[in-house]
Amino acid sequence: MKKLSIFPFLIAVSAFNGQVISGTIISKNESQPIPYVKIGVEKKTSGTISDGNGNFSIDLSDIDPLQKVKIEVPGYEVYEETVRDFKTHHLQKIFLNEKTKNIKEIAIKPKKLVDKNWGVNTKTKNVLYSVNPELNKDNFLGETALEFNAKKRSKIRNINLNIARYTSTEPVLMRYSIYSEKDGFPDKNILDEEITVRLTEDMIKDGTYTLDVNDHNIWIKGKFFVGIQFLKEFNGNIKISAALFKTGFIREFYGDWKKMTIAAPAINIDVKMDKNGKDTKDDDGGYADDDAAQSWIADNSKNIQEADQSIFGKNESAGKYLKLKDTDLYYEVYGEGEPLVLLHGNSGSIKDFYQQIPILSKHYKVIAVDTRGQGKSKDISKKDFTYRLFADDVKALADDLKLDKINIVGWSDGGNTGLEFALKYPDHLNKLVTIGANAFPEGVESKLIERFTTQMTQLNQLSPAETLNERRLLKIMLTEPHISKNDLNTIKSQVLVIAGDRDVIKPDHTEFISKQIPNAEMKIYKDTTHMVPFEKPDQLNTDIMNFIGKK
Template identity: 40%
Template structure:
């Protein structure tokens, strides 16, 4: 979850201009950050600073530092932002000063760089004001960038990949301070436009199903391919799949009930059977049957139920990180324990968002309840996927695959439940290779 949240915050930081259906961004944005445990310093003043210098700047140049205070992965608090507006080519400081929220458990620090040029960074500091009024430096490994010549950001969280035309290294400082500094060098930055998947007003539509409005977006042409996201997610979480899949298929990306932009003012119990029924109704409204279905996590559970209950509606089926029941035989115990803790906290809240999330987590903790025997009825050509480090146990994934006649099984080595986001090239290639396979005629 944390790597996803890091990338989300980075994305929110670098957005510069939103249009009707697209967002204007600089192509080479690069970020690094670190998470600090600060619970025992609740209520104290803090300051975060970096020393900076940039050369060969252009009109795309932008440097931003950010502080995000966090309770846990699902509860974010105060945000502080500072932009470097100076054109100086000499060393100077960029700072954020604020107060630690009494509810915060962690502080996430970020620095983001975009545009063409040489960006020098040194002496990252996070300081907390003591009771005596002095400033005490919070220990951060290699905050002065003196070590790790081959990988100077080894101890930090970073973008998954270094942008094309960019290099990361260390250089000696030539001023009186001396020592080494981080150098982020970029040469191929340009402005690009990205489609706002999940918030594309130009093509987004609603399907009214018994008073519930299911939001969906359609991209590409060809055979229909229905995308079903995970619990608490939305179409946005398929942003690394949609553009590639839409090159070959008519992609129908959906915000399932009570999630994303779908409108559900009901308070009744949710279930994967209801989700599957919603998808049948959506496909009926589009006059579609025998669609290919790609379901991730909760979406995989829904996909399995669709294939069992509505076989005429499912052509080929891909499920990633699905399960038959939420027990320790299927799901890692740590995940189930965290789910219980999160649910207990949410049930104490009365705001609309918390009530909706409570409905979703209650479903996640009690469903699905798919009988192994029911898998024998699936006639759709099926690909079962999971990560080697998935929260779904490998033996459970194998159980699913072994009980679907003719199914294919791939467990991605060294990958997690989040492989569609963390390794989209591998995931997309695997899905497309399966979907493009010709059906064997008897």
């Protein structure tokens, strides 16, 4: 067992104007400046980071003199002092003691360690965390984090961050932190040393920046958080992919951590898990989300990762664009035979049907569509989205392909679009399969509607230009569709209504849709959430083929 020595730090501080304190943070032992140290006031949402030479200035105007100044750098004890006392310093030495840690060898046989990937894997370009110093100077130094739960002792090998867009003329400085958990929020940084990165565009491979932390020897068990903070302004912006229906955490400098229910950042980790470690739980752990306790939410990160890695949605040999008034509608065609149009859900894309296309295309001419404003289909208008507009796009595509009559399989929002198509273009629809569709917003679980409402409030506080698409996609779920009982009664086509028994669509609402459509039948999948195509692909494929093939 080894005991590491304690290194003191020296902060040389000078004051001017009585309120703005400036100084340089240096190492006493090495006589070198310490860069990127976090300096702020407890519970306050603003502060400063020392520069690359250890220099800093912090404005303490109008701050309660009894509040505490906090100085932090990973691996060292947090330094705290009242604002009143901190203002009196002039070239005074302030020592930060390194945390004493005991290191012992980890003796685990290689065969006991298994590879796992936990977290949010989406690479969507439709739901994003935007980092733009030019637009958000006041809270630019905020931090975002994702919660994990390691049921068995595990070592973090890589931290992966999915970046949808990177535009910067200079390297972007980022800090990674690992926090313990307290009362459901990040608590203390458990790292013994600083982990900072100067990120450049060439370091991002296939939309992911992978940070190798294997040599940092980070072992974890239980609940913990992985946090990311940008340390200095840069020219440009970064957009991090995010997953709807997941919870992220944010804070502004030393402000309180808050849940960000609009979406979770696409942070995931590669770990080596001690499979034989003692534990009372049956599962291995992974991404942690309090909302996962809701019966209608499941962790589909594995499916999302597989969908991202599939060819679908980016197959140049199968993909084409249809140019319409306000959008270039992207679609891919597979197979031959009776036309079958696949419509994905809100903020999704063609790749979401990665388990359906290979099977269905053996029997049908599958036309998989990226709905406007989603996937690779761009929308240049600023008008609200509607399911009738989406249905018009489907009709325009069918006309362009010279298809007089089509079958439609629509998942979630795609099912709503299918219902609108059945109402507006009855003579051009053969059969319709809806998966987790709703006729009006009240058919969705109330807790999810409450969550959407909170998300819209949060989005409205951000830059309108940067959040236009996200707001439109959220608004359509809050305000649409408006399909009445009488409307459903007029649908002439045969319809198969599918939902999971743990769906976000209320069971009685799914039954209502099925009963009001004259030629409808209903199937409820057991032990299944809203994510039917992910969770029950074989059953779904069989039911689709049997239904469409039935005379």
